[in-house]
Amino acid sequence: QQKVQQSPESLSVPEGGMASLNCTSSDRNFQYFWWYRQHSGEGPKALMSIFSDGDKKEGRFTAHLNKASLHVSLHIRDSQPSDSALYFCAARASSGSWQLIFGSGTQLTVMP
Amino acid sequence: AQTIHQWPVAEIKAVGSPLSLGCTIKGKSSPNLYWYWQATGGTLQQLFYSITVGQVESVVQLNLSASRPKDDQFILSTEKLLLSHSGFYLCAWSLGDYYEQYFGPGTRLTVL
Numbered sequence: 001q002q003k004v005q006q007s008p009e010s011l012s013v014p015e016g017g018m019a020s021l022n023c024t025s026s027d028r029n030f031q032y033f034w035w036y037r038q039h040s041g042e043g044p045k046a047l048m049s050i051f052s053d054g055d056k057k058e059g060r061f062t063a064h065l066n067k068a069s070l071h072v073s074l075h076i077r078d079s080q081p082s083d084s085a086l087y088f089c090a091a092r093a094s095s096g097s098w099q100l101i102f103g104s105g106t107q108l109t110v111m112p
Numbered sequence: 113a114q115t116i117h118q119w120p121v122a123e124i125k126a127v128g129s130p131l132s133l134g135c136t137i138k139g140k141s142s143p144n145l146y147w148y149w150q151a152t153g154g155t156l157q158q159l160f161y162s163i164t165v166g167q168v169e170s171v172v173q174l175n176l177s178a179s180r181p182k183d184d185q186f187i188l189s190t191e192k193l194l195l196s197h198s199g200f201y202l203c204a205w206s207l208g209d210y211y212e213q214y215f216g217p218g219t220r221l222t223v224l
Contacts, residue, residue: 105155
């Protein structure tokens with residue numbers, strides 16, 4: 001079973017709407033989380049990191065972390081067609097491993 | 113500014129043939145370097161990791177090997193390609209384990 005699971009697999013939202021993406025870890029050692037975005041044919045690009053419980057906001061993007069439930073979410077407000085991409089949650093253990101584990105991804109489509 | 117270059121952009125190779133993919137990072141000394149593999153539309157699987165010249169750690173080998181002959185260069189290779197090697201290969205760098213990773217544009221490999 002994959003250690004970092006994302007939902008939904010795909011999501012469609014209208015332009016200007018709110019997109020909400022979810023990520024759950026099955027490993028309590030994972031303490032550090034990132035959200036990456038990948039446009040078709042390109043390499044992924046980091047959107048934001050979150051290491052502490054609570055919310056972290058950067059522009060239109062807000063990440064939320066709940067370490068007790070091992071749940072991370074990403075909310076995109078005022079979604080734009082350029083936000084259409086594959087979104088990954090990635091997690092790293094607090095110590096003992098240098099591996100970055102990526103989730104299965106959520107394909108977001110923003111409809112004009 | 114740091115730049116990451118991958119070569120070639122794309123390759124079509126026969127099963128059983130050798131392969132060498134390259135990655136160069138300019139503008140950053142002694143970065144951590146990574147190789148990833150991605151099936152079409154799939155998640156990213158970390159393959160190799162290097163913190164310094166001559167040192168490479170493997171996560172999943174998939175009949176591949178990696179080397180870091182220079183501080184700014186990371187090479188992925190195999191002597192015999194398998195059909196399962198097809199996919200998108202991504203090189204990335206970071207300042208350290210708990211920093212975001214910066215990905216290159218990738219190399220699309222098709223094995224026939």
